[in-house]
Amino acid sequence: MSLLEVENLHRVFSARGRGGAVTAVDHVNFTIEAGEAVGLVGESGSGKSTIARILAGLERADSGTIRLDGLDCLRVPRTSTNRMTRAQTVQMVFQDPNGSLDRRVPVGTMLQRTLLMHGRALSKVQARAGAMQLLERVRLTEREFRAKPHELSGGQRQRVAIARALAVEPKLVVLDEAVSALDVSVQAQVLELLAEIQRDSGVSYLFVSHDLAVIQELCTRVLVLFRGAIVEQGETLQVLQAPQHPYSQLLIASTPGEGWDPERVVRDRMTFTQRMTLPGLL
Amino acid sequence: MLLRATQLSLEFVSENDRVSILKGIDLCVAPGELVGLVGESGSGKSTTARAALGLYGDEADITGSVRIDDIEVVGADARTLRDIRANHVALVQQDPRGALNPVRRIGDSLAERLVKVHGLRRDEADRRIVALLTAVGLSNPELRMRQYPHELSGGMLQRVVIAAALSTNPKLLLADEATSALDVTTQAEIIAIFQREMRDRNLGMLFITHDLHLAGAICDRIYVLRRGVVVETLQRPGLFREARHEYTRALIDAAPVLRKEVAR
Amino acid sequence: MTALLTPHKRVKRRRTSAVGYWISLGFLVLVVFAAAVGPLVAPHDATEIDFKAIWSGPSGRHWFGTDQLGRDLFSRLVIGTGETLIGPIVLLALATLIGVTLGVFAAWCGGWIDTVLARITDVMFAFPGLLFVVLVIAVFGKGPITAVIALALAYAPVIAKYTRSLALSEIARPYVDAYRVQGMGGVGICVRAIVPNLTPALLGYLVVLFGETLMSLATLSYLGFGAQPPSSEWGLMVQEGQAGIIQGHFLPTLVPGAAIALVVIAVNIVGVRVADRLLAKG
Numbered sequence: 038m039s040l041l042e043v044e045n046l047h048r049v050f051s052a053r054g055r056g057g058a059v060t061a062v063d064h065v066n067f068t069i070e071a072g073e074a075v076g077l078v079g080e081s082g083s084g085k086s087t088i089a090r091i092l093a094g095l096e097r098a099d100s101g102t103i104r105l106d107g108l109d110c111l112r113v114p115r116t117s118t119n120r121m122t123r124a125q126t127v128q129m130v131f132q133d134p135n136g137s138l139d140r141r142v143p144v145g146t147m148l149q150r151t152l153l154m155h156g157r158a159l160s161k162v163q164a165r166a167g168a169m170q171l172l173e174r175v176r177l178t179e180r181e182f183r184a185k186p187h188e189l190s191g192g193q194r195q196r197v198a199i200a201r202a203l204a205v206e207p208k209l210v211v212l213d214e215a216v217s218a219l220d221v222s223v224q225a226q227v228l229e230l231l232a233e234i235q236r237d238s239g240v241s242y243l244f245v246s247h248d249l250a251v252i253q254e255l256c257t258r259v260l261v262l263f264r265g266a267i268v269e270q271g272e273t274l275q276v277l278q279a280p281q282h283p284y285s286q287l288l289i290a291s292t293p294g295e296g297w298d299p300e301r302v303v304r305d306r307m308t309f310t311q312r313m314t315l316p317g318l319l
Numbered sequence: 320m321l322l323r324a325t326q327l328s329l330e331f332v333s334e335n336d337r338v339s340i341l342k343g344i345d346l347c348v349a350p351g352e353l354v355g356l357v358g359e360s361g362s363g364k365s366t367t368a369r370a371a372l373g374l375y376g377d378e379a380d381i382t383g384s385v386r387i388d389d390i391e392v393v394g395a396d397a398r399t400l401r402d403i404r405a406n407h408v409a410l411v412q413q414d415p416r417g418a419l420n421p422v423r424r425i426g427d428s429l430a431e432r433l434v435k436v437h438g439l440r441r442d443e444a445d446r447r448i449v450a451l452l453t454a455v456g457l458s459n460p461e462l463r464m465r466q467y468p469h470e471l472s473g474g475m476l477q478r479v480v481i482a483a484a485l486s487t488n489p490k491l492l493l494a495d496e497a498t499s500a501l502d503v504t505t506q507a508e509i510i511a512i513f514q515r516e517m518r519d520r521n522l523g524m525l526f527i528t529h530d531l532h533l534a535g536a537i538c539d540r541i542y543v544l545r546r547g548v549v550v551e552t553l554q555r556p557g558l559f560r561e562a563r564h565e566y567t568r569a570l571i572d573a574a575p576v577l578r579k580e581v582a583r
Numbered sequence: 584m585t586a587l588l589t590p591h592k593r594v595k596r597r598r599t600s601a602v603g604y605w606i607s608l609g610f611l612v613l614v615v616f617a618a619a620v621g622p623l624v625a626p627h628d629a630t631e632i633d634f635k636a637i638w639s640g641p642s643g644r645h646w647f648g649t650d651q652l653g654r655d656l657f658s659r660l661v662i663g664t665g666e667t668l669i670g671p672i673v674l675l676a677l678a679t680l681i682g683v684t685l686g687v688f689a690a691w692c693g694g695w696i697d698t699v700l701a702r703i704t705d706v707m708f709a710f711p712g713l714l715f716v717v718l719v720i721a722v723f724g725k726g727p728i729t730a731v732i733a734l735a736l737a738y739a740p741v742i743a744k745y746t747r748s749l750a751l752s753e754i755a756r757p758y759v760d761a762y763r764v765q766g767m768g769g770v771g772i773c774v775r776a777i778v779p780n781l782t783p784a785l786l787g788y789l790v791v792l793f794g795e796t797l798m799s800l801a802t803l804s805y806l807g808f809g810a811q812p813p814s815s816e817w818g819l820m821v822q823e824g825q826a827g828i829i830q831g832h833f834l835p836t837l838v839p840g841a842a843i844a845l846v847v848i849a850v851n852i853v854g855v856r857v858a859d860r861l862l863a864k865g
Binding site for chain 2 (some may be wrong): 066248249250251275278
């Protein structure tokens with residue numbers, strides 16, 4: 038049995054005054070095994086953030102099933118017990134390193150409180166030691182322990198966010214564009230850190246991104262999302278070498294690199310849009 | 320030479336602090352050239368663009384020279400700066416929603432400049448705008464003219480901003496992370512528009528980005544900026560393959576690129 | 584290449600004067616001192632009547648002169664400071680308690696709760712504050728305590744609305760989602776994260792509101808609804824000194840009136856600067 042099983046996940050946002058409802062998640066099916074890193078690639082409006090938020094318990098789904106480590110994770114947890122159980126099963130790292138940390142709280146204190154709240158530490162002394170351990174795991178030091186978020190760099194903040202996610206020892210970490218706001222060199226360091234953590238702890242990742250190249254660095258499998266539906270999934274290298282779906286092909290052709298021809302992408306895009314209006318292609 | 324910066328240096332001055340952002344930058348852009356300025360955050364790439372447009376006031380101490388179409392910008396008076404911005408150079412920035420007035424219709428925003436600054440009649444201005452909106456790939460341009468910015472998506476809005484930039488027939492385009500907030504498929508289309516317009520109008524363009532592979536794919540020349548200093552200049556056809564500076568090499572190694580072979 | 588005559592743009596440095604701030608701060612310190620120890624240091628008793636010296640001008644014995652009963656204006660002013668200032672402070676505290684609770688609650692719950700609370704505050708807005716207070720007093724009788732409570736209820740909606748908009752933008756930040764994913768419940772997040780984070784902005788607002796409440800309370804006392812004789816609350820002093828204006832005796836009205844105005848101005852000057860500093864840090 039897989040760690041995460043998502044079946045027929047569906048979510049429609051009813052629009053008021055924008056003309057018509059939007060199907061953000063369209064009967065999505067996928068699985069994630071223990072210790073696996075799966076990428077979810079899509080452009081804006083594809084629904085990837087919605088899927089991430091539903092898994093983390095921030096957003097509700099209309100229908101479908103989500104079983105995470107045997108736990109039913111479809112609904113937004115309402116009671117304290119449910120919230121805690123959910124938190125200890127799935128965690129999230131957000132895109133904005135600055136906004137996702139409470140700006141009034143020094144990061145060490147924040148980690149301490151998390152450990153105490155979840156019973157991972159039973160005293161303040163234990164919590165402090167635990168928090169230092171977490172920071173060391175993400176290659177930060179005592180100096181960062183006492184710092185408030187605005188005193189840290191973007192890369193450091195994101196590492197703190199990762200430490201926070203790991204504090205409760207979840208089975209799955211959802212990373213929603215977690216490296217998109219970072220500089221290139223910092224991005225590389227954080228990706229390396231994430232890979233190392235996965236090797237050491239066996240935690241699974243759902244790595245949501247618009248950037249296929251970044252996904253390839255970390256994920257063995259990739260899901261291609263278009264307008265709420267998974268149009269292709271498979272081993273990352275496989276999908277890159279031989280994309281089956283026209284959208285995957287368009288996505289790959291749009292990524293800048295050697296011999297890149299934007300004019301060709303424009304033509305591909307036009308053909309693609311024309312074909313997409315024909316029913317039965319998805 | 321459309322743009323020539325010589326030993327451009329800039330310091331931000333506050334009550335008790337001087338912060339040096341640019342330290343002696345030399346760069347140039349000739350007509351028909353797509354020149355890249357790449358760097359990480361804090362490197363000073365946006366500051367360079369803004370300094371070239373004379374957008375800094377009392378808060379910045381600038382030395383060195385920036386000449387646009389052979390007109391000096393540093394220390395220029397308000398009239399000269401207005402002339403430069405009206406006739407010689409145009410700027411496209413990252414956030415299209417920040418560049419357009421949200422309470423005015425798109426047609427009005429775009430026409431206002433042509434009418435007030437360039438003295439066109441309103442119907443002439445409208446005709447030019449419709450032609451430009453078509454050129455940037457917007458369907459139904461007459462409808463777009465009557466729409467408000469919030470009715471368009473980010474990608475469509477960035478095309479409007481490009482149309483606005485081109486409407487004054489500048490010789491130099493400054494693109495500051497102009498495609499960074501767009502989807503990768505939309506980015507490709509916007510780049511295609513830039514390339515086509517550059518060819519048709521023989522424009523020069525300074526393309527500022529943090530995306531090395533994008534710069535490597537489209538630029539004729541690339542300046543690599545680090546903490547206010549140009550550490551390396553790369554020329555086509557070699558570009559990043561011939562990078563020698565350790566910073567450039569480190570950046571290129573760190574930037575993920577799509578690999579379609581199992582090469583490791 | 585021109586090297587020596589390189590164009591140069593010099594910076595003009597502007598120095599912001601803090602003289603007004605320090606004077607205001609000094610003045611407020613004096614006022615607080617008077618509020619604390621007024622009755623002990625005042626030269627005369629507040630109720631010391633001297634029919635031989637009614638309506639007298641400033642003299643060595645009576646620094647600001649006397650009122651219609653021969654009472655020393657300076658002493659009355661100093662002794663009345665405490666009562667004049669405590670009212671707005673209690674009033675603001677009460678209004679803030681009610682207003683912040685309502686505002687944060689409305690912002691967090693959203694939906695119909697928010698709509699209902701918005702309509703209630705709208706109704707309270709539509710009703711002129713002072714009129715509402717007069718109504719309450721008509722029902723419950725006049726007196727300083729009733730006045731304070733009534734005004735607190737009148738000011739709560741204004742604070743609620745402002746808090747709500749601050750809270751809305753705070754809740755939109757990703758760190759709130761991060762707390763939710765960590766398993767924190769709504770109440771916990773509101774109390775331990777949202778309220779502390781919006782406090783700097785709120786404090787700036789409350790400081791300016793203090794001046795308004797001081798004026799409102801003094802107005803009520805002037806109208807006879809708040810402090811009652813023989814109190815030397817400043818608003819009441821203005822009312823009692825009114826009769827002397829026609830006879831050419833301005834000091835009994837001018838002294839307390841000027842005191843009110845000066846305190847309000849000083850609080851605004853100091854408060855705005857303190858609030859800016861707080862906002863800059865947070």
